[in-house]
Amino acid sequence: MNISDIDILKIRRITAQLQQEHDRLRMKFKFLKFQNFIGLALMILSVIGILLSTYLCFVGAMNTFLLVLTIAFWNSILHELEHDLIHGLYFKKVKFIHNMMLFTVWFFRPLTLNPWIRKYWHYNHHQHSGQKIDIEERGVTNGEKWGFLRLLITPDLVLGFLLRLRRLKKEIIQEKQNGNFSEKDSEKLKSTVLFGMLPFGIPLHFLFYFWIILYSLSYFGLFSPTNWTSSFFEISNPVIYIFVLPNLIRQFCLHFITSNMHYYGDIEEGNILQQTQVLNRWWTWPFQLFCFNFGSTHSIHHFVVNEPFYLRQMSMKKSHQVFKQEGIRFNDTRSFKNANHYWPK
Numbered sequence: 001m002n003i004s005d006i007d008i009l010k011i012r013r014i015t016a017q018l019q020q021e022h023d024r025l026r027m028k029f030k031f032l033k034f035q036n037f038i039g040l041a042l043m044i045l046s047v048i049g050i051l052l053s054t055y056l057c058f059v060g061a062m063n064t065f066l067l068v069l070t071i072a073f074w075n076s077i078l079h080e081l082e083h084d085l086i087h088g089l090y091f092k093k094v095k096f097i098h099n100m101m102l103f104t105v106w107f108f109r110p111l112t113l114n115p116w117i118r119k120y121w122h123y124n125h126h127q128h129s130g131q132k133i134d135i136e137e138r139g140v141t142n143g144e145k146w147g148f149l150r151l152l153i154t155p156d157l158v159l160g161f162l163l164r165l166r167r168l169k170k171e172i173i174q175e176k177q178n179g180n181f182s183e184k185d186s187e188k189l190k191s192t193v194l195f196g197m198l199p200f201g202i203p204l205h206f207l208f209y210f211w212i213i214l215y216s217l218s219y220f221g222l223f224s225p226t227n228w229t230s231s232f233f234e235i236s237n238p239v240i241y242i243f244v245l246p247n248l249i250r251q252f253c254l255h256f257i258t259s260n261m262h263y264y265g266d267i268e269e270g271n272i273l274q275q276t277q278v279l280n281r282w283w284t285w286p287f288q289l290f291c292f293n294f295g296s297t298h299s300i301h302h303f304v305v306n307e308p309f310y311l312r313q314m315s316m317k318k319s320h321q322v323f324k325q326e327g328i329r330f331n332d333t334r335s336f337k338n339a340n341h342y343w344p345k
């Protein structure tokens, strides 16, 4: 499908105005030029936040519920940093620090894909947003019909993969036959499936499934605790409360917002106007809290790629004005009922 001249002009107008706003902010706030150090400082702050809350919980000054929510919040900043790192926005030329930062943001969000592998699929997302081969977004349920299955797999990449394996495999083979999915993409997908969630993701998912089954059985009195179960809980509880539950909550919020604010299936390839909507209604706030206001700001990123996440927050007001003038959609919940399609059925 070809993008119309009108849409091409619109995309140029939006991109220019958004870039202008980012440039204005950079002129006004001189500290923004220390981008590398801002990124590193935010990472250190988030890690200190996680360690401090863990300590407070350990000494009994914070309950586990609050611990899980606090860590989920700090992890949402680490997620944004990972995305910025993937776009080469911090220490691009100092490989050691760059890679150390990527490792740190992965270590505290261990249920996610290896970020060095994610980089490939994220660039693929920018190129093919909303298409069948947009592996990154489809991995987090974009384009699925809403129902119990989608709700269940929204936070969980492993279940989402296992429960949809046959259908997705068939679709990808078809796309390969149509010439839309290259040999390189295929090879990369194989290594992603085999190694993408190792060494952290896969073992932690299975630990969690075992933990939740045992926990539920004991809770409902269907299983009497023994010595080994007490030792199991003693060792696994800290891992679950610090690494697993905060990330499942954060991923639920992020995946819910991102998979619904990206359109899928019936949009023109490369037409940025149709790729996303702004999703920022009042009821989305509990979700936005754990994905750093993703629903309000991710559309800006599709037009202006190489700006850090905090600058998108700062340019949000002006960007939304431009979006409204140019007809970018806001809070289009109709697409929820329509498997994230852009056009009504």
Ligand SMILES: [Zn+2]
Pocket: 083, 087, 122, 126, 301
């Ligand atoms: Zn991106």
Ligand SMILES: [Zn+2]
Pocket: 125, 129, 262, 298, 302
């Ligand atoms: Zn996107």
